[in-house]
Amino acid sequence: MKQNVIEIKNLYKKYKLGTVSIDTFADDILVFGKNLKKKITNKFKENSIYTLDNNDIWALKNININIKQGEIVGIIGNNGAGKSTLLKILSRITLPTSGEINIKGRIASLLEVGTGFHPELTGKENIYLNGAILGMRKYEIDNNIENIIEFSGVHKFINTPVKRFSSGMRVRLAFSIAAHLDPEILLIDEVLAVGDADFQKKCLKKMENIAGNGRTILFVSHNMSAIESLCTSAVVLEQGEVKYNESATKAIQLYFSGSLKKIVKEYKYNQSNATGDERLKILNIKVEPFKGKIISVKSGITFTIKCLTTLEKTSIFIGLSIYTHNGIMLTHSYTPITDPKNLKSGFYTTKSILPNNILNKGLYYVIIWYGISNVEKLAEIKNKAFFEVMSVSDKTSTREVPGIINPDITFKHVYSKK
Amino acid sequence: MIKTKKKSYWDSTITSENKWFDLHFKEILKYRDLLWLFVKRDFTTFYKQTVLGPLWFFIQPLISTILFSIIFNKIAKIPTNETPPYLFYMSGIIAWNYFADCLNTTSSTFTNNARMFGKVYFPRIIIPISKVFSGLSKFILQLLLFFIIFLYFLFNGNDQIFISFKVLIFMPFLILQMACLGLGLGFIISSLTAKYRDLNYLIGFFTQLLMYASPIIYPLSIVPEKFKYIILANPITPIIELFRIALLGKGDFNLNMIAFSVISTITIFLIGLLVFNKVEKTFIDTV
Numbered sequence: 001m002k003q004n005v006i007e008i009k010n011l012y013k014k015y016k017l018g019t020v021s022i023d024t025f026a027d028d029i030l031v032f033g034k035n036l037k038k039k040i041t042n043k044f045k046e047n048s049i050y051t052l053d054n055n056d057i058w059a060l061k062n063i064n065i066n067i068k069q070g071e072i073v074g075i076i077g078n079n080g081a082g083k084s085t086l087l088k089i090l091s092r093i094t095l096p097t098s099g100e101i102n103i104k105g106r107i108a109s110l111l112e113v114g115t116g117f118h119p120e121l122t123g124k125e126n127i128y129l130n131g132a133i134l135g136m137r138k139y140e141i142d143n144n145i146e147n148i149i150e151f152s153g154v155h156k157f158i159n160t161p162v163k164r165f166s167s168g169m170r171v172r173l174a175f176s177i178a179a180h181l182d183p184e185i186l187l188i189d190e191v192l193a194v195g196d197a198d199f200q201k202k203c204l205k206k207m208e209n210i211a212g213n214g215r216t217i218l219f220v221s222h223n224m225s226a227i228e229s230l231c232t233s234a235v236v237l238e239q240g241e242v243k244y245n246e247s248a249t250k251a252i253q254l255y256f257s258g259s260l261k262k263i264v265k266e267y268k269y270n271q272s273n274a275t276g277d278e279r280l281k282i283l284n285i286k287v288e289p290f291k292g293k294i295i296s297v298k299s300g301i302t303f304t305i306k307c308l309t310t311l312e313k314t315s316i317f318i319g320l321s322i323y324t325h326n327g328i329m330l331t332h333s334y335t336p337i338t339d340p341k342n343l344k345s346g347f348y349t350t351k352s353i354l355p356n357n358i359l360n361k362g363l364y365y366v367i368i369w370y371g372i373s374n375v376e377k378l379a380e381i382k383n384k385a386f387f388e389v390m391s392v393s394d395k396t397s398t399r400e401v402p403g404i405i406n407p408d409i410t411f412k413h414v415y416s417k418k
Numbered sequence: 419m420i421k422t423k424k425k426s427y428w429d430s431t432i433t434s435e436n437k438w439f440d441l442h443f444k445e446i447l448k449y450r451d452l453l454w455l456f457v458k459r460d461f462t463t464f465y466k467q468t469v470l471g472p473l474w475f476f477i478q479p480l481i482s483t484i485l486f487s488i489i490f491n492k493i494a495k496i497p498t499n500e501t502p503p504y505l506f507y508m509s510g511i512i513a514w515n516y517f518a519d520c521l522n523t524t525s526s527t528f529t530n531n532a533r534m535f536g537k538v539y540f541p542r543i544i545i546p547i548s549k550v551f552s553g554l555s556k557f558i559l560q561l562l563l564f565f566i567i568f569l570y571f572l573f574n575g576n577d578q579i580f581i582s583f584k585v586l587i588f589m590p591f592l593i594l595q596m597a598c599l600g601l602g603l604g605f606i607i608s609s610l611t612a613k614y615r616d617l618n619y620l621i622g623f624f625t626q627l628l629m630y631a632s633p634i635i636y637p638l639s640i641v642p643e644k645f646k647y648i649i650l651a652n653p654i655t656p657i658i659e660l661f662r663i664a665l666l667g668k669g670d671f672n673l674n675m676i677a678f679s680v681i682s683t684i685t686i687f688l689i690g691l692l693v694f695n696k697v698e699k700t701f702i703d704t705v
Binding site for chain 2: 007015016024025028088089090091092093094095096097098099100101102103104105106109116118120121125128129132133134135136137138161
């Protein structure tokens with residue numbers, strides 16, 4: 001039985017929204033006065049930190065996670081779910097509002113690589129500086145410098161100022177430094193979004209090795225395939241709370257099905273929370289099969305989008321893009337919603353049909369926007385509208401082929417002797 | 419019982435508690451290599467991509483000295499304790515520059531490093547301490563320049579000047595006190611500007627005013643009794659005077675002045691240290 005190396009207990013983090021101004025200064029003084037009064041009258045209630053003021057939000061709410069030695073734990077969730085806040089508290093960049101975290105071993109974090117690189121210093125000088133920022137002693141860097149340079153693959157430029165490096169080279173150098181940190185616990189925040197495919201593979205391999213040596217890794221990413229192949233378990237965060245804590249594959253499925261169940265078939269907005277401004281609002285997005293009852297490779301897909309506009313005699317366009325679940329754009333298409341001369345204020349509904357035999361089985365999302373042609377974007381839906389394409393199942397079998405697209409490729413076979 | 423057992427198992431615990439006296443001296447020691455690398459970085463990047471390179475460390479005090487001599491000595495006829503004006507002003511400028519450097523570079527610690535502080539943890543105090551050391555390297559170089567010019571005057575038969583070795587051995591303490599005073603004020607200002615930037619606009623103006631309230635362009639001996647208490651309320655005054663005695667053999671001081679100056683320096687430094695330590699834990703939420 002492996003031992004826990006991280007124990008997170010009842011962790012809360014509150015953030016204040018809005019800008020800093022004379023008002024917040026007045027607030028600060030009021031709060032300071034209140035606290036002082038409470039301390040003096042000795043009626044300080046523990047509960048008071050759990051109440052939210054007007055401009056407060058919970059970035060993290062009652063988080064309880066235990067992590068065992070040698071685990072690679074993925075953290076997934078939509079933007080703003082609290083993933084980065086959690087890593088920030090773990091790496092001591094900021095304090096929690098309440099709760100407790102116990103840690104065994106040295107923690108190193110890789111929150112956006114290359115922080116602290118000085119553009120005027122050479123690659124080698126920056127290895128020392130960055131290594132020290134991440135908590136390495138000089139002799140540790142001395143011992144590893146050859147490996148770091150070798151792994152980064154930038155040895156040709158190692159005596160050149162970093163400002164002459166391409167962004168890819170910087171990232172590679174930064175990751176190499178962090179990968180040679182040798183901490184007991186490594187926190188990684190979305191580093192694989194950069195670098196070419198070869199280097200990404202190398203990073204994943206390195207992370208596997210690190211974990212193989214009994215190190216523990218916490219890994220935040222939107223790259224589900226990386227999480228699935230690397231992580232032993234995954235935590236799904238939703239609006240600051242732990243939604244699921246499961247094996248990686250199960251968590252990813254739950255994460256998507258969660259968003260599927262809630263959003264997919266129909267996105268409905270009332271006029272107050274709809275995306276857009278008073279000129280145009282997106283009210284409704286519906287994703288449904290064109291033929292049949294389920295969206296499948298053979299069904300084709302109908303997207304129905306409804307908007308409310310107050311503009312008149314303007315050239316308004318609607319645009320639609322389809323992405324794979326891990327963010328690869330597959331297509332983009334746009335068209336004017338009516339002849340500019342005829343545009344009246346009111347509701348417009350657009351039906352858009354994606355023919356069958358294009359998307360393969362898998363998870364996709366669609367992004368919709370409205371705009372005035374060549375001038376500005378009026379509205380773009382904030383949440384990704386996920387939908388799942390099922391494989392075609394007929395009575396005899398389920399036919400599945402790999403790949404993103406699934407067109408009806410025709411074959412013609414001709415035989416000849418020569 | 420359970421608690422002690424627990425304590426031995428876990429290496430560290432993060433809670434919401436933010437105590438005033440939670441200073442991590444051990445941790446700072448662990449990061450001493452980083453401190454040294456920051457100093458090296460500041461020093462080498464100072465003159466990167468310049469033609470004159472490290473000469474810039476000397477040009478600024480030289481030009482200021484010449485200007486001060488012309489304006490304050492030749493035009494305004496301010497006496498310089500019967501020492502050569504060039505040496506008088508230069509010694510004052512070098513000492514003042516070190517103090518002002520410590521103050522200015524440390525007072526923007528949080529705002530200037532917010533990006534880095536938001537991404538990675540290390541004891542934030544490393545940054546201001548490193549600034550004090552990079553300032554020190556500059557100060558020592560400028561002091562060498564002073565000695566060269568001093569020797570030139572000595573060999574040209576000026577018998578008014580002499581180095582007071584009795585005071586010179588206290589030089590490290592004078593430097594330490596200037597550093598602590600600059601750092602202490604820098605701590606306080608950087609902590610105050612982490613959330614409200616208002617003070618940023620005052621700091622340049624404030625150092626300038628403070629310079630006129632210190633015996634840089636005039637010796638303490640010519641200050642009229644009526645104003646003397648203002649100048650003496652400034653903890654830098656005895657430091658500058660002692661500095662001049664060490665280098666030129668002339669200056670005014672008494673033990674009361676020194677005691678007041680040392681006590682106020684320690685007070686400012688400690689307040690600064692505590693405030694900084696308190697603010698560093700969560701400033702990233704408000705910066």
